[in-house]
Amino acid sequence: ARTTAARVRRINPSPSTAAAQRVRELKSQGLTILDLTVGEPDFDTPAHVRAAAVRAIEEGETKYTPVNGTPRLRAAIAHKLRLRHGLEYTDAQLTVGGGAKQVIFLALMATLDEGDEVVVPAPYWVSYPDMVLANDGTPVIVPCSEAEGFKLTPRRLRSALTDRTRWVILNTPGNPTGAAYTTDELRALAEVLLEHPGVRVLTDEIYDEIWYADGENRSLAAVEPRLADRVFLTNGVSKTYAMTGWRIGYGAGPADLVTAVSTLQSQISSCPSSVSQAAAAAALTGPQQFVAETVRVYRSRRDTTVKLVNDIPRLSCPSPAGGFYLLVNCADAIGLRTPDGERIENDEQFARYLLDSQQVAVIHGTAYGAPGYFRISYATSTDVLTEACARVAAACAALT
Numbered sequence: 116a117r118t119t120a121a122r123v124r125r126i127n128p129s130p131s132t133a134a135a136q137r138v139r140e141l142k143s144q145g146l147t148i149l150d151l152t153v154g155e156p157d158f159d160t161p162a163h164v165r166a167a168a169v170r171a172i173e174e175g176e177t178k179y180t181p182v183n184g185t186p187r188l189r190a191a192i193a194h195k196l197r198l199r200h201g202l203e204y205t206d207a208q209l210t211v212g213g214g215a216k217q218v219i220f221l222a223l224m225a226t227l228d229e230g231d232e233v234v235v236p237a238p239y240w241v242s243y244p245d246m247v248l249a250n251d252g253t254p255v256i257v258p259c260s261e262a263e264g265f266k267l268t269p270r271r272l273r274s275a276l277t278d279r280t281r282w283v284i285l286n287t288p289g290n291p292t293g294a295a296y297t298t299d300e301l302r303a304l305a306e307v308l309l310e311h312p313g314v315r316v317l318t319d320e321i322y323d324e325i326w327y328a329d330g331e332n333r334s335l336a337a338v339e340p341r342l343a344d345r346v347f348l349t350n351g352v353s354k355t356y357a358m359t360g361w362r363i364g365y366g367a368g369p370a371d372l373v374t375a376v377s378t379l380q381s382q383i384s385s386c387p388s389s390v391s392q393a394a395a396a397a398a399l400t401g402p403q404q405f406v407a408e409t410v411r412v413y414r415s416r417r418d419t420t421v422k423l424v425n426d427i428p429r430l431s432c433p434s435p436a437g438g439f440y441l442l443v444n445c446a447d448a449i450g451l452r453t454p455d456g457e458r459i460e461n462d463e464q465f466a467r468y469l470l471d472s473q474q475v476a477v478i479h480g481t482a483y484g485a486p487g488y489f490r491i492s493y494a495t496s497t498d499v500l501t502e503a504c505a506r507v508a509a510a511c512a513a514l515t
């Protein structure tokens with residue numbers, strides 16, 4: 116007999132989770148793996164944030180909170196969005212969930228009916244298409260080439276929109292590319308979106324503070340205020356404050372959508388963890404040196420790794436504007452043979468070859484809608500990155 120619903124059969128477990136599992140298995144066999152798959156900061160949560168959580172526990176902040184988050188955390192989020200982007204949100208326009216991932220999932224669950232379309236520019240964060248499918252929607256994948264900076268162009272956006280389009284997802288800076296939209300690029304996309312009043316935009320800004328480019332990282336709702344009531348801005352504390360395990364993310368946008376998300380949340384989890392909410396409020400309102408310091412470290416790793424990768428014959432990657440990932444072009448290695456005489460047919464086999472021959476773990480690009488590429492996370496030490504690049508170079512040199 117069938118044991119699962121169609122919505123589960125439509126989706127896949129996250130490939131990054133699968134890669135992490137594979138690395139754990141190999142490590143348990145005693146192999147030393149250079150792991151470049153990890154999508155989380157390699158720093159500890161800042162001390163003042165940990166202390167705020169301990170205080171919350173000691174002071175009895177251990178009960179259910181309002182469904183859409185504690186007033187203190189919502190005020191902290193409003194403060195961040197005002198300070199960073201000049202955006203004003205009332206309490207009714209803010210919601211907090213168990214990670215940005217949950218907030219995004221609930222926003223899709225709250226709005227999609229069968230056959231509704233969601234425009235997902237590729238390369239994409241692995242979860243978007245499956246989240247759309249799990250909620251009965253249809254992902255409309257729009258390929259964005261390396262020559263276009265891996266970014267959606269107004270022309271491609273226009274041709275992807277139909278009268279079934281409910282959402283366009285914009286992840287900037289992006290996972291897996293690190294690409295970020297400039298203010299002018301956001302403005303040009305907004306022009307198209309203004310012509311389509313039925314379409315909402317979900318901006319995933321989880322890497323907003325991990326930013327290296329000159330000039331400010333602007334948010335779509337701030338760039339085009341006429342779109343503000345159609346933008347659902349999502350973000351969280353996971354990446355900026357090294358708080359992936361605390362599971363706090365948030366969404367800001369139209370009150371009707373926020374109410375719908377809260378209604379779902381009230382039946383799913385009641386509220387996010389009270390202790391984590393206290394910690395997240397401290398992260399958003401407390402001293403921000405941690406962010407500046409870690410971004411400086413990420414930037415130096417990015418510069419080192421981009422140079423090392425581009426020095427490897429057959430591989431190349433652009434230098435991204437934000438985030439902590441590189442999407443490496445390995446198309447020139449496909450079709451070649453390994454020393455064992457096996458032909459590398461695609462990026463998945465290339466990634467497998469790096470793991471088996473050199474114990475370097477990366478994630479193949481097809482998982483992100485980017486065939487012919489693989490993703491490196493540089494949220495790891497420069498020593499690991501340097502050694503891993505040397506091994507990848509050796510693996511590439513051995514191909515014929």
Ligand code: PLP
Binds near residue numbers: 213240362
């Ligand atoms: N959005 C993107 C683009 C991500 O890369 C991630 C984490 O990998 C998330 C959202 C999820 O973040 P959170 O930990 O807040 O659920």
